[in-house]
Amino acid sequence: MLLLFSFLPERASKYALDVDTVFLVIFWLSFIAFVLVVGAMLAFMFKYRARKGDEEPGEYITHNNLIEITWTVVPAIGIFAIFFLSLNAYKKIKWPEEVALRVNVTARQWGWQAEYPDGKKLITGTLKEEKAITPEDFQPLLYVPAGEPVEVILTSQDVIHSFYVPDFRAKYDAVPGRYTKLWFQATKPGKYPLYCAEYCGDWHSRMPALVVALKPKEWERFQKIDASTFNNSLASMPVDSLLAILRLPDEEFSKFVGEQKKAMAALPLHKRGEMIYQRLCASCHTTDGSKSIGPTFKGLYGKTENLADGSTVKVDENYLRESILDPNAKIVAGFQAVMPPFQGQLSEEEIQALIEFIKTLK
Ligand code: HEC
Ligand SMILES: [Cu+2]
DSSP, rough: GGGGGSOOOOBBBBHHHHHHHHHHHHHHHHHHHHHHHHHHHHHHHHHOOOOTTTTTOOOOOOOOOOHHHHHHHHHHHHHHHHHHHHHHHHHHHHHHHHEEEEEEEEETTTTTEEEEEOOOHHHOOOSSSSSSOOGGGOOOEEEEESOOEEEEEEEEEEOOOOEEGGGEEEEEEBBBBBEEEEOBBBBSSSEEEEOOOOOTTTTOOOOOOEEEEEHHHHHHHHHHHHHHHHHGGGGGGGGHHHHHTTSSHHHHHHHHHHHHHHHHHHHHHHHHHHHHHHTTTTOOOSSSOOOOOOOTTTTTTTEEBTTSSSEEEEEOHHHHHHHHOOGGSBBBTTSSSSOOOTTSSHHHHHHHHHHHHHHOOO
């Protein structure tokens, strides 16, 4: 029986077993009912088949109390069992215990953004088109403490998406213009894939991300990193590198964070822009002059751009700023309006950094 279900992902949250129990009970009850009904049907078809020379109409039976009571009471017990199991699972899924961490998560076409109470921010970018998804494409969205209840407050910038972590059996819609909530408690440290489970457009399958459950010590470290250092450098690191940092001995850890902070402060604006570009824009814009999903950034600044409505515009800082925050205000000729707006996602400083970076690409 368990073998049949080895295709289910591991159960890594507190209520995962409750969800699976409801699923498996419904599955096996349905299976038994199917065997009984279809089995009886086949047996009766054989037993009461038309025989040669038998022209009499069948016996006229009005009812049978024993059989009727049995086939009412037995399924009713099954249905009540499903009801109470579901109620139990629903209560656990719906109402968290005391929440240790609340994070805001915003979905958009096509990616996620997480914002922590202290200002830490993680953004996953749209994946390149026409390429099978590999494990590296799962970018970290949430770092959470293992063994503690975490609440996610969801919303969407555009259409309905759905936040889905199969290993946690946790799934909830992210709806534009409203907040929805979901909680989970990872039972052990690890990396858990996160998918969008709502068909939200062409690239719906291209917004994979990761929830990373940390050990208590690592979580303590994570909280110690200040938001600006994290956002400017550590947020775009691959998961394993960040985990390695969180596992450093105390002294080395403090030293690393301090150095990172200094390095960031000393980094020229356009360099910071390049880092943001790598993380959020490189999937659609090249810097070498070749065309991708969006126009190349090479030679963009200062040129005269042809727009889809036939007009032209001189590319200056204001045009670049508008193109980043509200890309649909002016559509470049020959391209589709698929760029997500970065309004509300990038700080003024980050926008300036991006513009400075684009300016360096002559
Ligand atoms: C999903 C793909 C996608 C992503 C991600 C994306 N863009 Fe775009 N971008 C486009 C497309 C397509 C266009 C052309 C259509 C339009 O003007 O909206 C465009 C246009 C632009 C333009 C105007 C270019 C021109 O030639 O006039 C700028 C500037 C720009 N994007 C900047 C950015 C920056 C900065 C980022 C990262 C923060 C980014 N884009 C992320 C797809 C994308
Ligand atoms: Cu989606």
